[in-house]
Amino acid sequence: MTDPSAHHFGVTVTDLDRSIEFYRDVLGLDVLSRFSVSGEEFATGVGVEGAAGTFAHLDAGTARVELVEYDPEGDDATGGTINQPGAKHLGLEVDDLDATCEALPDDIESLSEPQTTETGTRILFVRDPDDNLIELLEP
Incomplete structure (x- = not known):
């Protein structure tokens, strides 16, 4: 390859x-x-x-x-939890997770408030209009 x-x-x-x-x-x-x-x-x-x-x-x-x-549109494959086999998400890096979170419209669903993982990466998972998961992260 x-x-x-x-x-x-x-x-x-x-x-x-x-x-x-x-x-x-x-x-x-x-x-x-x-x-x-x-x-x-x-x-x-x-x-x-x-x-x-x-x-x-x-x-x-x-x-x-x-x-x-x-x-044709297929069956819905969204809305599950991140740990389900076959689950997927889109990861987008941001410079300032807190500012990004504050700027999100009120109707945007997130899984939690921004979190800092043990690696030091800050993460916030949100859902798009079709319930697809998007990870916003600040390394």
Whole structure:
């Protein structure tokens, strides 16, 4: 294998426009591009018969966050706890976790107040509009 590097981290959403507003307006990620993909090759590639996707790529520094709204929509795979096998989350580094926490709108659900782990990293888990977990961390 050649030297892999992170290109994007995909997050499946139910409403692309609503999710773009959250990731752009609440988390501060810039939208790099929006596009749609469909056709037999795409459906075969993602393993979903007749699949089409509407995408947005957002700038997360060294990689992109890829938001995708699929048609047809699959079963809900969100809302669980972080320790469930197969659970996933998106980790975004911030400079000042307390300031970031204070700036979050009141309707943003978090799992707790900011915490400092035994490694010294400060963490705060929040949920996006589709209940996907996002870890905001200050190393």
